[in-house]
Amino acid sequence: MQNSHNALMLKKLGVVALAMFGFGYALVPMYRAICEFTGINILALGESDTPARQEAKRRVGTNSQIDFTRTITVEFDANARGPWSFKPEKSSVSVHPGEMTTIMYEFQNVQNRVMSAQAIPSYAPKQAEAHFNKLECFCFNQYTLAPGEKKSWPVVFVIDDKISKDVNTITLSYTFFEVGGKTPPAPVSWLSMPITAPLSARA
Numbered sequence: 001m002q003n004s005h006n007a008l009m010l011k012k013l014g015v016v017a018l019a020m021f022g023f024g025y026a027l028v029p030m031y032r033a034i035c036e037f038t039g040i041n042i043l044a045l046g047e048s049d050t051p052a053r054q055e056a057k058r059r060v061g062t063n064s065q066i067d068f069t070r071t072i073t074v075e076f077d078a079n080a081r082g083p084w085s086f087k088p089e090k091s092s093v094s095v096h097p098g099e100m101t102t103i104m105y106e107f108q109n110v111q112n113r114v115m116s117a118q119a120i121p122s123y124a125p126k127q128a129e130a131h132f133n134k135l136e137c138f139c140f141n142q143y144t145l146a147p148g149e150k151k152s153w154p155v156v157f158v159i160d161d162k163i164s165k166d167v168n169t170i171t172l173s174y175t176f177f178e179v180g181g182k183t184p185p186a187p188v189s190w191l192s193m194p195i196t197a198p199l200s201a202r203a
Helices: 002-038 042-047 051-061 126-131
Strands: 072-080 084-088 092-095 100-109 115-124 132-137 143-145 150-159 169-178
Touching (some): 072 084, 072 100, 072 150, 092 100, 100 115, 100 143, 115 132, 126 132
Antiparallel strands (some): 115 169
């Protein structure tokens, strides 16, 4: 009886795991399909002009609310699914909440054809997303690159000083996928595995 119950529970867990994987895999093409149908880049809208980010811009403009008593390590991750090179210039930086910081990501189209692509960001821990305000980011737009073309793109960000004091490390991860291309997009991961990464510029 117990073995039968355990087997049933394992089957249920397996179904849940498959459903979660399928949802993650379908997320990027779903975004892409909606963008193509509506003509609106919902990825850019979701990341750019929010009230929190507008407030962050205002506060940075007045050089206020930098918490020098705290330091947060920000790690940078790049996931490239396809025949291209994509990486941050540094693996991590240490910043104060409220301090403006700039890091650079490098991308190269190593194919012999033109391609259009866009990046989707994710954060770990997930609770950090609401406090990670990007003032400038290549993820706001889609880009078209010629064969062999190489680009360096900035990410300018401020971590809200209201972020929980329990958060000492944040991982910003990007998945770069081809828009309308032949390479299937990777599943979006809310966790990340560090790679290479940034160039810190203090305002």
